[in-house]
Amino acid sequence: MSLTQIHVVEVGPRDGFQMEATFIPTDLKVEVIDLLGRAGIEKIEATSFVSPKLIPQMRDADEVMSRIRRFPGIRHTALVPNVKGAQRAIEAGAEAVRVVICLSESYNRRNVGLGISESLENCRRICEMTKNHDIGCEAILALAFGCPLEGVISEERVVGIANQLIGMGFGELSIADSIGVANPAHVRRLIRKLAKEAALAHYSLHFHNTRGLGLANVLAGIEEGVDTFDSSCGGLGGCPVVPGGSGNIPTEDLVNMLEEMGISTGVELALVMTAANKLQQFLRRPLASYVLASGTRKQLFEGAAAGPPAPA
């Protein structure tokens, strides 16, 4: 393990908020995103430009993207389903767009009504369009470790789609396990294969804590040289088709693990926790974030430094 710096990509305002039944007020969305920007998270997936009919929670995408504060070195991205969404994102000030392609034919059809080859053509058009506007374009390879409809997804398929996306001009690929079926051994195998057979992209990893393996998977990814990981403030998110499916890796827990290990993230954990606490208060339920509940080791030991309490 030789990496000394890891980049955190915050996906809560998109991947997390979209799962919430209660509409999160635009003011609170902006406040949370601005806190995460102030915390120093280099890339924040701020919203998605989808049909408000399909995902009502994202109906204020234009307003959110326009109102959030810009910080030096912090990029705000948006998820877009098509060229029209990408145009809206660019007009609202997104610094990069992200497109999703599901690696299972049946899930991709169920998700967006298109076959994988049609979705790839869609990715190509979005990528071309963003290049004309000189903003970033990234692809998320969803269900890269398995699909609730098709089961195991082969590593060959991931490599094949990755190479097609690279051929279109995508330089940033996120390998995503939204249903929480990855394990550290699978992560290692897949990353090794991608590094060998689809090397012309920069890879990031996106894990869910569904079976509690999120941070162990991150560790495996780091040991294979991956330096960028998605996470979600407060651990928000989930997967609509997975029973009991818990959310993304909490950003608090990810940053805490990395900093405790002596790996720099550049993220001010206290501000992320402030943001998570605001969401927890609004949503009126305890979020699935360990550090939010327990505090950090440093907080515990600062109490210790104040002197031991009298023996009980």
Add this chain to the structure above:
Amino acid sequence: MSLTQIHVVEVGPRDGFQMEATFIPTDLKVEVIDLLGRAGIEKIEATSFVSPKLIPQMRDADEVMSRIRRFPGIRHTALVPNVKGAQRAIEAGAEAVRVVICLSESYNRRNVGLGISESLENCRRICEMTKNHDIGCEAILALAFGCPLEGVISEERVVGIANQLIGMGFGELSIADSIGVANPAHVRRLIRKLAKEAALAHYSLHFHNTRGLGLANVLAGIEEGVDTFDSSCGGLGGCPVVPGGSGNIPTEDLVNMLEEMGISTGVELALVMTAANKLQQFLRRPLASYVLASGTRKQLFEGAAAGPPAPA
């Protein structure tokens, strides 16, 4: 990572149950322990022989240890605070006893009213006594990664105490982080140092999920060659002095991770989940166990194999 087999030590019936305010009926204790034995968990910490005044939950220790079913290859251990407790454990049929020593002077005094050197002397007497009865004796080095009263515990101190225990005849040492302050880098450093400077023992690791790092710490331990890990059915347990402190690594989540990685545990996960479900029903709260809530990948994919549902 070359280990292909990992040994799981179930500590829920002791480390978990003792934290519960509601008395768990002896029948249920026995039923759960027998399910875990049937599941094939090689070592089960079934109870502790402490003062019923101090820990009322363990007041049925003799009855539990006498009544549980014996399975070939499964050993039932008991935690004991002193020679008297060890005698009770042996009389009740324990196949090994475990003793705890806290690596922080102030916490050890708070916990048992003794200094570390007095506790070491106590360990020596228990170890001698068990040798005369030809049963196993193991030591748990508690707070090996940090103490809520003293903060950081140096690796030198862990090595020093380990060597003293080895000198007394202890061959099995459990390195424990009951307050959840370990991280994978710390685990690697400490295990490397123990392997170099206190090599004459077999080491196991005991983690809590307080900051969500339990399974990541296991992964780091495995990569340093540790082949034995404590865990708790349903993730029961905690630490009385840590705010928001969640429990041990859930046995379900540990077994699931290992088996998913192709590492054999010899444990039948379905039976562990049955046991955890029984506890969850009795305790009337959702336990902090991911696999218990979400099911396994295999269960999800078996649904997939039955054919995709109609598109929504």
